[in-house]
Amino acid sequence: MSKTKVLLLGATGETGASILEGLARDGSFDISIAVRPASADKPAVRALADRGFSILSIDLSKKVNASVLTPFDTVISSIGPESQQSQLNFARAAKAAGVTRFVPCGFITVCPPGGIMALRDAKEEVYNLIFKLHLPYTIIDTGFWHQISFPPLPSGKLDEFHFLGENKLYGDGNAPNLLTDLRDIGPFVARIIRDPRTLNKKVFTWSDELSQNEIYALAEKLSGESIDKKPFALEEIEAVITKAKQAVDADPTNIGLQMGLWSQEYNMSKYYREDNTRKVALYLGYLDAKELYPDFKPITFEEYFKEILEGKGNRPYAGRF
Numbered sequence: 001m002s003k004t005k006v007l008l009l010g011a012t013g014e015t016g017a018s019i020l021e022g023l024a025r026d027g028s029f030d031i032s033i034a035v036r037p038a039s040a041d042k043p044a045v046r047a048l049a050d051r052g053f054s055i056l057s058i059d060l061s062k063k064v065n066a067s068v069l070t071p072f073d074t075v076i077s078s079i080g081p082e083s084q085q086s087q088l089n090f091a092r093a094a095k096a097a098g099v100t101r102f103v104p105c106g107f108i109t110v111c112p113p114g115g116i117m118a119l120r121d122a123k124e125e126v127y128n129l130i131f132k133l134h135l136p137y138t139i140i141d142t143g144f145w146h147q148i149s150f151p152p153l154p155s156g157k158l159d160e161f162h163f164l165g166e167n168k169l170y171g172d173g174n175a176p177n178l179l180t181d182l183r184d185i186g187p188f189v190a191r192i193i194r195d196p197r198t199l200n201k202k203v204f205t206w207s208d209e210l211s212q213n214e215i216y217a218l219a220e221k222l223s224g225e226s227i228d229k230k231p232f233a234l235e236e237i238e239a240v241i242t243k244a245k246q247a248v249d250a251d252p253t254n255i256g257l258q259m260g261l262w263s264q265e266y267n268m269s270k271y272y273r274e275d276n277t278r279k280v281a282l283y284l285g286y287l288d289a290k291e292l293y294p295d296f297k298p299i300t301f302e303e304y305f306k307e308i309l310e311g312k313g314n315r316p317y318a319g320r321f
């Protein structure tokens with residue numbers, strides 16, 4: 001049987017690398033990689049070319065010729081959070097080219113649109129264009145990564161693995177949260193994109209649904225250390241978000257300020273609104289990837305935590321942020 005031709009945008013990023021490995025290991029895809037012209041000569045892109053992937057340089061800041069996307073059945077975007085609107089020209093070209101499945105850059109926590117998370121709303125703008133175009137799609141959300149969901153230990157033992165390391169306790173700490181190991185995004189995506197049941201649907205992936213209290217208890221039990229949790233009240237996070245929004249409004253192109261706002265809006269959505277849950281995902285009409293693929297055993301948060309306690313693993317965004 002001929003392989004499904006897939007074009008992946010964002011393969012040099014954290015999510016994109018997981019997707020690339022998942023698709024490559026699956027074996028049923030003929031994978032090409034789209035990069036922006038400014039990055040075509042980067043060592044990371046050259047390394048992908050050396051592995052035999054064909055590389056297409058595409059400038060998404062202007063209209064993309066449909067013929068560039070005509071060879072592909074499926075187009076996947078895992079573009080960085082700051083560049084969501086670059087997908088608008090990508091989606092228009094995909095429609096004109098007759099792409100049969102467009103996977104826009106979702107891959108975040110479950111959250112309704114409309115003013116809760118600016119990052120979610122940036123993605124929804126792309127989804128709205130997809131719907132307007134009647135472009136066949138699959139939207140995939142993943143909850144929060146294991147790799148950014150564990151607290152620091154007093155001994156400093158896990159410091160080398162931390163990208164977002166904090167020991168705050170948001171609200172009562174009991175809000176459940178969907179979690180996926182970053183390495184499992186790829187294998188999930190491979191299953192999702194060859195599944196006719198997921199066409200024109202939203203799907204969420206997860207291994208666990210854990211509260212902060214459950215994560216702290218597990219971390220203390222497995223490490224034998226006692227973690228000093230810092231309570232953080234709703235009024236405090238509301239004040240932080242208001243300030244972060246003002247900072248972004250005053251300097252809208254400053255990515256650092258945007259990242260500050262996004263991270264606090266994630267916290268508000270996850271811990272106070274309790275959006276990132278299986279219950280809300282099903283309410284919003286998502287399909288549950290664990291139900292769709294019972295054969296696939298995702299890496300649990302506990303398994304991941306044991307790995308880093310043993311000194312195994314990689315810090316996300318190493319050498320970048």
Ligand SMILES: NC(=O)c1ccc[n+]([C@@H]2O[C@H](COP(=O)([O-])OP(=O)(O)OC[C@H]3O[C@@H](n4cnc5c(N)ncnc54)[C@H](OP(=O)(O)O)[C@@H]3O)[C@@H](O)[C@H]2O)c1
Pocket residue numbers: 009010011012013014015016035036038039042060078079080081083086105106107108109119142143144145148
């Ligand atoms: N669920 C979670 O816990 C979680 C955590 C983090 C991120 N995310 C989500 O995952 C998605 C991907 O984020 P990430 O952190 O994996 O990204 P990342 O590591 O920053 O990688 C971004 C990728 O997009 C490419 N890119 C950026 N701007 C581009 C542009 N204008 N044109 C073409 N390519 C461009 C980059 O290529 P270059 O090499 O050219 O820079 C890189 O390959 C985001 O939507 C983010 O919201 C979710």
